[in-house]
Amino acid sequence: MQLSTSILLTIALAPLVGCLLAGFFSKFIGRAGSHTVTLLGVGISCVLSFHVLYQLTLGGAEAYNQNLYTWFQIGPLNASIGFLVDRLTAMMLVVVSFVSLLVHLYTIGYMAEDDGYTRFFSYISLFTFSMFMLVMSNNFVQLFFGWEAVGLVSYLLIGFWYKRPTAIFANLKAFLVNRVGDFGFLLGIAAVLYFMHTLDYATAFGSAPGLVGRTLQITAGTQWDAATVICICLFIGAMGKSAQVPLHVWLPDSMEGPTPISALIHAATMVTAGIFMVARMSPLFELSSTALSFVLVIGATTALFTGLIGIVQNDIKRVIAYSTLSQLGYMTVALGVSMYSGAVFHLMTHAFFKALLFLGAGSVIIAMHHEQDMRYMGGLRKYMPITWITMWIGSLALVAVPFTSGFYSKDAIIEAVGLSHRWGAHYAYFCVMAGALVTGLYTFRQMYLTFHGKERFTVLAHHGHDHHGHDDAHDDHGQHEPGVLAHAPKESPWVVTLPLVLLAIPSLLVGFFTVGPVLFGNWFGSAIHVDAADNVLGELGQEFHGSFAMALHGFTQLPFFLVLIAFVSCTYIYLFNPAMADKIKRAFMPLWIVLDRKYWVDNVYFAVFAQGSVKLGRLFWKVGDTAAIDDVMVNGSVKLVHRVAASVRRLQSGYLYHYAFAMILGLILLLGGYWLMGSGHMGSVLVGQ
């Protein structure tokens, strides 16, 4: 059975239609009309995505791979737009459309007071379309289209509040850092074309084994392995999009965007595009253990060191942002040990619980009248129970408590790294293990600071009436003193809490039911290729005796104890001995500074790349263009002509006696020359013989 082209087209295009309607016709359809059309568009995509997943899993449908139209055809070289929909794509479709749908719903509540309401809906629908194009692509051109298109929407959404200087700094930074990644990515695509003469996935993967033994001459005498060059270049693209060290710097700043997009784009979907891409390219990556070691080390470094920064953040969104970086590192580590399906599995569970955490944080932010600093929160659990409980569920999944979804995906990664023999696996194992402790520390700290302990905010008495209702909750945005609220925080409306509940369910349960088939049952089939020698997941699968047993076993393992340590220490510090946090901070001041300054990476980048480029540009402009070329070459030659002409002109004074004098002078010189050179020769010249 074949999947129908029209269904796939509808999945991709329905959000685009919604985007165009909300974007261009918001005047006619109004705010409600805008959210209705976009919600409808994404809703249709979501239903059809589940249908496609069902068809591919239980309905017996085969993977779909067809071109829709020719993008260009030059000689033998064809570039087409087309869809490849197998189980890997289907899983991405479901994750993207499901989270996107909930975020659309949530936005109705979150952005209710914003002037850019319809614009926001237009953007997030455009994002959904772009993301679909990316995951459904069957070739490198369309992949790159989706890749850059999601980058564009990310740029637009980070800078959504374009009046804020920090927002428009962050979006430029995000785009440029991503472009550094895309630079590598494009070269990777060029290398694919060079070695395999195609831009089509199926053809490229089919001829991938032919890459073995081929090399690329970099300099005279230096030969690089073809597969390594291709994979490292492609992975540089993934490092940009999935914010891996050292291209991670844009993601924390992207929190300048409204919270719904932090959940959708900068946690659940877009940032995982790099992970998806590498998983999609598994037939290529399997050819280069060098590239995979590179992937492994980068991922491990990201997993541990960005997580550490999360511990010292006070902004509720930034904690989750660093947590996202760290979790992306876990996924990358999984890729690095050839555990592609594990990476995608963690991608899925992470999408649910991280979107949940972000949306929960957004709910807190609404309640706190746009205060994001956790130092002014505390004790919120009694004001907003639904947010509190759902965020705890998300947190438990994040720290990988057995039986939650996060446990199944993360624990499998840690175990697989332990089994791997790839170069760098020992370092990675240490990082992911230590990362478990770090994850626990920042997560529990965040939960306690936000929901538990004493209230660290005050409510102005004269505003404390409920009948003011929702409307003026946002009025004081940006104008209040820190920690002073116009009226008491309260639970968010249903459009906000319903998505939280709907995300809490898969955060808790999806791992339990799917870990068996997805990780150990070869569910992805031919979509993911793993070399038999590197199949750590297969090795791990031999010890797998069902989800229940796996979870029980998890209670006896080191990661769980590390989380327990984090839990106990955070509980003690933040519930019973709040002064302790400060003492620890003072005791470890140098370390705290290093983390607070984010290892100075941003400062170095800004000084070297941003300011350095401007300085270099000025040098080129002033010295190269203005001085050397314009002043010397162009105007210099003009001046030279001018000077020569001016001196020649002086000879032609117009005075008769000047000319007479010149004639006499000339005659004397001639005669003198004649006399000097001897008789005959010069005379004959003069008379023309």
Place this chain on the structure above:
Amino acid sequence: MFNHLLSLLIWLPVVGAIPVLLAGTARPNLARWLSMLVAVLTFVASLFLLQQYNAATGGLQLTESYMWIASWGVHYGLAVDGISVALIAMTTFVGILVIAGAWEVIQDKPHQYMAAMLMLEGLLIGVFCATDALLFYALFEAILIPMFILIGIWGGPRRVYATLKFFIYTFFGSVFMLIALLYLYQKVGTFDMATLAALPLTMKEQTWIFFAFLIAFAIKVPMVPVHTWLPDAHVEAPTGGSVVLAAVMLKVGTYGMLRFILPIVPDAGAHYAWLVIVLSLIAIVYIGYVALVQEDMKKLVAYSSVAHMGFVTLGIFVAFMLVRDSGNVAMAGLAMQGAMVQMISHGFISGAMFTCIGVLYDRMHTRSIKDYGGVINVMPWFGFFYVLFAMANCGLPGTSGFVGEFMVILASFSANPWIALFAAFTLIIGAAYTLWLVKRVLWGDITNSHVAEMKEINGRETFVLASFAFAVLALGIWPQPLVHLMNSSVSQLVQQLAIHKI
């Protein structure tokens, strides 16, 4: 069948300029509508051209040839291939938008302005279909005159300096071309370009002729280091002048390379391909940095034009390298196609960028970036177009700016990964200078009261920008029709690259 379509395309705007001129100062609206009529008719004629040209067979078509100067054997010879057709269609399209763009903006002697524009359009079309080298040369020089007038009369405060620099610079270059053409003429006794293409030449001859042509066309493109006339000319030119200059006139330089260097001196071209490639890469990287620090919006976009035209010259000469060094005809075709697509695409994008700057200038009478800030607050629709064209300028996939650069970078990798590495640097630096401009002009809170008083784009401006946007998006989403139009001509060019003439 009517077989003077090319003559019609050339002479319709040139002759049409006369009644526009006659409308005089007294009847500016008549002049405007007349010139619009002429521009639209020319555009319609170019649609007929698209329909008449058989892209499948390729080669020169719709040939016209009459003896012009019998004693020297100079012909009035016209014909088009797919590349010419594409360039002509782009020219007539931009022609309408330039007339519409100048509508109320030019208040001083609008009839003369419009007439000069139409004249320029006709001459440019002529350049793209001349098959006689002397006719080409005459038209190549003649286009300087209306542009000289446009900058000199409707230009900014330093217009005299700029227009002289522009005129003398290009004129200086074309003298070398003339000498080369005269040398060839005394060998074969004709200026017919097909005959010149078949003429065997020694390497020494080819080298001299190559550099003569290179100087002439490199100035026109312009390539580093003979590019400094362009920012000055752009800064002083009126908006319409800048649009035509960037969109069409620069292409005359690269078009000349295709018609003269490739067929007449292929061996010297191949031998010195490295030189042009290095200069192109310098244009992409070095000029990118220079663009980054510009304080004048127009200068910034002018420099960005130099960088983007670098992809055209890069594509053409990488094709040389691919054919001669590795016999990789498929990749050479990709490089050449990339260069051609980039020519058309840059026409739309640079035209649109300069139109945007014109829109801002009309409201604020300043081109200085620091005078702006937060324009999006008062002109959201303008902001939409500006961001779209900025993204096209950074080569975002889905816009035309991506297609050509993508093809050239992919093909360059096959010639030498280092070339691709430097060329791909445009991804970063191009985004940096374009989006930093957008950040400073568009985003942010309203910075001053002048910005606060800016009015949203009107219907006419929306029409112009939307037309550009349509072209930019259509080419980006589906480049195949354009590629198909030029494909057989491009493969013929690539085959010519392989022919040794020594």
